[in-house]
Amino acid sequence: NAGVTQTPKFQVLKTGQSMTLQCAQDMNHEYMSWYRQDPGMGLRLIHYSVGAGITDQGEVPNGYNVSRSTTEDFPLRLLSAAPSQTSVYFCASSLRGRSYNEQFFGPGTRLTVL
């Protein structure tokens, strides 16, 4: 199993550009989520999904869109990038959206918005 994979590893954007961060998992996990990690802030939840076709907002959803058309994939879209979105983005998945299911994290995408 590849686990949770993310592409790209690094990305530089200009303000106003759009892009999609890709996340995929091959563990047949129902629950997937996106976090951003900023210095001194820990991991902040952006959006999450409890299954295909179902998404919901986390702590910091503004400026990001998600969709979940398959169990395996959970892309994160930035429609108009802003410098405040410079961060490291982690995708995570767990077997179910249950409180006791541990999360498995991808390797992260480092995004810089100029």
Place this chain on the structure above:
Amino acid sequence: ILNVEQSPQSLHVQEGDSTNFTCSFPSSNFYALHWYRWETAKSPEALFVMTLNGDEKKKGRISATLNTKEGYSYLYIKGSQPEDSATYLCASYTGKLIFGQGTTLQVKP
């Protein structure tokens, strides 16, 4: 407590020292408390998931306790080793998994 809070923010210890950190979380609407270990240039990995008041978990030299009534969890490392150097994150599940800011541990040989 409205958020998940961890203390201290960072910690420097000598090899062989035992240490502990605290995670405070809202005690209302509590479902589970997660601990993750995050090494530099890697992804966070789960250490423990605890759900019941009084839970104690152990993995090698690392252990954790949970008090859901007062809203705190302790992570203990016995006889710290340089390879224990990492950021330790706790997260509270209340419908969503919300993380604290982490405690960064540096163990000097």
